[in-house]
Amino acid sequence: MSEWDPKIVAFCCNWCSYAGADLAGVSRMQYPPNARVIRVMCTGRLEPEFILRAFELGADGVLVAGCHIGDCHYVSGNERAVEKIAMTAELLDVLGIDKRRLRLEWISASEGRIFADTMKDFVDKIKELGPSPAKGAVK
Amino acid sequence: MSDDEKRIGVFICHCGSNIAGFVDVPAVTEYVKTLPDVVFATRNLYTCADDGLTSIRESIKEHKLNRVVVAACTPRTHAPLFQGVCQEAGLNKYLFTFVNIRDQCSWVHMKEKEKATEKAKDLLRMGVARARLLQPQEEARVGVTSAAVVIGGGVAGMSAALSIADQGFPVRLVEKESELGGFVRQLSSIYQDRKDAGSVLKSIIDRVKGNPNIELFLNSEVTAAEGFVGNYDIVIDTKGKERKDKVGVIVLATGTKEYIPKGLYGYGQSPNIVTLTEFEGLVKARKLPKMSSIAFIQCVGARGQDKTYCSRICCNVSLKNAMNLAENYKNVLGLEEAGAATEAATPMEAPAEGGERRRGRRGRRGGAEGSEEETTLAGPKLEIVIFNRDIMAYGIEHELTYNKAREKRVRLVRYTPKNLPQVSVEDGKLVIDYYHETLQMQRKMSPDMIVLATPLTAQADAKDISMMLKVPVGQDGFFLEAHVKLRPVDFATDGIYVCGTCKGPADITEAVSQGIAAASRACIPLARGYVQPEALSAYVDSDVCSGCGTCIEVCPFSAIRKNEQGKAEVTIAACKGCGNCGATCPENAIFMNCYSDEQLLAEAKAALQEVKG
Numbered sequence: 001m002s003e004w005d006p007k008i009v010a011f012c013c014n015w016c017s018y019a020g021a022d023l024a025g026v027s028r029m030q031y032p033p034n035a036r037v038i039r040v041m042c043t044g045r046l047e048p049e050f051i052l053r054a055f056e057l058g059a060d061g062v063l064v065a066g067c068h069i070g071d072c073h074y075v076s077g078n079e080r081a082v083e084k085i086a087m088t089a090e091l092l093d094v095l096g097i098d099k100r101r102l103r104l105e106w107i108s109a110s111e112g113r114i115f116a117d118t119m120k121d122f123v124d125k126i127k128e129l130g131p132s133p134a135k136g137a138v139k
Numbered sequence: 140m141s142d143d144e145k146r147i148g149v150f151i152c153h154c155g156s157n158i159a160g161f162v163d164v165p166a167v168t169e170y171v172k173t174l175p176d177v178v179f180a181t182r183n184l185y186t187c188a189d190d191g192l193t194s195i196r197e198s199i200k201e202h203k204l205n206r207v208v209v210a211a212c213t214p215r216t217h218a219p220l221f222q223g224v225c226q227e228a229g230l231n232k233y234l235f236t237f238v239n240i241r242d243q244c245s246w247v248h249m250k251e252k253e254k255a256t257e258k259a260k261d262l263l264r265m266g267v268a269r270a271r272l273l274q275p276q277e278e279a280r281v282g283v284t285s286a287a288v289v290i291g292g293g294v295a296g297m298s299a300a301l302s303i304a305d306q307g308f309p310v311r312l313v314e315k316e317s318e319l320g321g322f323v324r325q326l327s328s329i330y331q332d333r334k335d336a337g338s339v340l341k342s343i344i345d346r347v348k349g350n351p352n353i354e355l356f357l358n359s360e361v362t363a364a365e366g367f368v369g370n371y372d373i374v375i376d377t378k379g380k381e382r383k384d385k386v387g388v389i390v391l392a393t394g395t396k397e398y399i400p401k402g403l404y405g406y407g408q409s410p411n412i413v414t415l416t417e418f419e420g421l422v423k424a425r426k427l428p429k430m431s432s433i434a435f436i437q438c439v440g441a442r443g444q445d446k447t448y449c450s451r452i453c454c455n456v457s458l459k460n461a462m463n464l465a466e467n468y469k470n471v472l473g474l475e476e477a478g479a480a481t482e483a484a485t486p487m488e489a490p491a492e493g494g495e496r497r498r499g500r501r502g503r504r505g506g507a508e509g510s511e512e513e514t515t516l517a518g519p520k521l522e523i524v525i526f527n528r529d530i531m532a533y534g535i536e537h538e539l540t541y542n543k544a545r546e547k548r549v550r551l552v553r554y555t556p557k558n559l560p561q562v563s564v565e566d567g568k569l570v571i572d573y574y575h576e577t578l579q580m581q582r583k584m585s586p587d588m589i590v591l592a593t594p595l596t597a598q599a600d601a602k603d604i605s606m607m608l609k610v611p612v613g614q615d616g617f618f619l620e621a622h623v624k625l626r627p628v629d630f631a632t633d634g635i636y637v638c639g640t641c642k643g644p645a646d647i648t649e650a651v652s653q654g655i656a657a658a659s660r661a662c663i664p665l666a667r668g669y670v671q672p673e674a675l676s677a678y679v680d681s682d683v684c685s686g687c688g689t690c691i692e693v694c695p696f697s698a699i700r701k702n703e704q705g706k707a708e709v710t711i712a713a714c715k716g717c718g719n720c721g722a723t724c725p726e727n728a729i730f731m732n733c734y735s736d737e738q739l740l741a742e743a744k745a746a747l748q749e750v751k752g
Contacts, residue, residue, distance in 0.1 A: 024243075033258045045717060109610070109631075
């Protein structure tokens with residue numbers, strides 16, 4: 001178990017991306033088991049604090065996945081998410097955490113394939129970046 | 140037991156082998172028992188089956204559980220079931236939480252059992268962490284607009300509209316084309332008794348048109364839909380003229396189109412190579428050419444050739460047409476006088492000569508296999524061959540038709556995907572070069588007509604509708620129901636239902652059944668008159684609120700206003716619990732009922748916790 005395997009927290013909105021993840025499952029699309037999904041009603045629910053805390057607690061990457069713009073179950077929640085995630089990325093930069101460790105994706109309920117591909121791609125990218133420097137910085 | 144004492148019960152589902160085949164469920168169960176506040180953990184073969192539900196119900200009482208965690212499939216389909224059981228056992232349904240270890244674990248990590256098991260443990264740790272922080276909630280009631288919209292006026296949509304209308308609710312039936320009937324309009328006859336499709340359709344259309352509760356919109360589309368179960372604002376566009384409307388429920392029945400086999404089996408090279416539906420059209424218009432032999436090729440573009448799936452109905456449609464030709468060939472070919480045309484459903488006299496010859500040869504042995512290559516024809520003038528991978532004449536009636544077709548000397552010739560029949564057009568003559576699996580020989584035939592049985596496919600605009608209503612389509616573009624077995628006409632989103640061929644190939648019987656089923660589901664909120672949206676709303680702590688108004692700005696539903704004290708206040712019935720206000724409040728004065736900061740952070744913490752051993 002000594003070999004490092006990235007830990008990823010994925011915040012998925014209930015209406016699109018969580019459903020997209022379900023579809024990937026129903027379609028038996030295989031992807032790496034690194035991510036732990038936390039279901040939220042809307043990506044607009046996410047506070048920058050949640051993401052910073054996740055890095056502090058040892059996440060090597062954080063994925064935020066929601067409905068496509070114009071397609072939000074709550075009309076404009078994902079537009080709020082865009083603003084917040086952009087701001088959070090700047091904060092990560094200041095803290096010396098590579099921005100690429102935070103990713104925002106739009107994955108609809110019908111895009112199981114995109115969910116699976118996103119998982120694969122994100123895990124690959126995080127593997128290239130190596131373990132997060134923030135891990136263990138705060139106990 | 141103090142009020143604060145948490146007593147969590149965890150139920151882990153094997154889902155047959157769907158979970159247990161790829162995750163070590165016993166190990167996960169043992170692990171869960173070590174988690175804080177878990178007083179009971181068990182595993183079930185199917186937690187959603189009767190004994191699983193009973194085990195939840197009884198354990199709540201026996202172990203005085205005040206929090207329940209089920210680790211199984213997805214909350215999107217099964218949460219209401221388990222919440223209902225909790226409630227039956229006297230536990231507020233908001234003290235239940237769901238952990239998805241199937242769709243998002245066992246099914247997507249099928250080749251790494253060890254890692255999938257670790258992930259399942261992590262997910263359960265997260266679920267238990269969340270469960271510890273759950274609080275009971277009360278639900279508000281919201282009124283329902285007592286009307287439905289049905290999108291699509293084929294047999295499924297019309298059946299749904301009629302059924303809703305007959306139960307006393309107004310229905311808007313929206314059809315894209317200039318007339319009702321959908322796909323069936325193209326057909327000549329429907330199978331089993333080969334009744335004239337037009338007259339079957341007419342009887343439904345007449346009932347729709349005569350129903351005072353149904354308002355018909357032809358040449359129309361629903362171009363916008365906003366809202367939630369019981370309260371949808373929709374826009375119906377009729378040739379550019381828009382009508383804004385309110386409905387409580389939406390039924391989707393947008394139908395299908397036939398796959399066009401471009402580049403397959405000589406399609407397009409001869410007017411006598413047609414698809415099954417084009418063939419139906421020719422029969423209907425009585426425009427079939429005179430012929431002495433005809434070949435059907437099954438599974439064209441289906442089952443891996445292009446589309447992955449089996450279209451279900453084509454075997455039966457080809458058998459129906461073969462039987463129609465065999466029994467009725469003069470009429471079908473338009474050789475009869477005009478008067479007979481209207482009686483296409485009445486079988487003509489079977490060709491006496493052919494019939495006798497058949498009986499003479501086969502005697503009473505019945506079903507002598509291997510004789511199909513003999514030259515006896517379906518009729519004295521018509522040779523009928525069905526090239527197939529395997530005939531799927533499912534159900535009692537279809538199996539009988541299949542047997543009858545064999546009796547009528549319809550030749551059923553098998554091919555394999557490795558050895559497809561080759562079609563060529565030589566000087567206008569059709570040639571099929573095929574490998575006969577039974578005889579193990581290369582053979583040739585020159586039919587006068589080739590009919591390609593192609594699958595039903597998703598409509599081109601299915602994706603747009605899926606985006607508009609926020610409901611999913613699957614890999615093949617068909618709409619995807621909430622659960623293939625348990626909720627076949629629901630979407631995961633309450634208030635929207637699906638029926639007919641827009642959710643996959645179906646015959647008329649099935650489309651009608653589904654239409655009626657969708658109607659019965661759709662009528663539940665209409666009949667009840669109210670819906671109880673989940674208690675997901677936001678609450679403002681007025682002691683902390685500074686009255687800055689940021690939350691009012693970000694709320695997509697105008698559900699927050701300032702009260703007399705200048706503090707933010709949430710209108711519970713209008714709040715949908717998205718949490719945008721909670722995430723934006725600079726004072727942290729807004730609390731989200733079921734997705735609180737504490738709960739989400741506890742989940743994140745549990746997800747990232749290092750586990751020893």
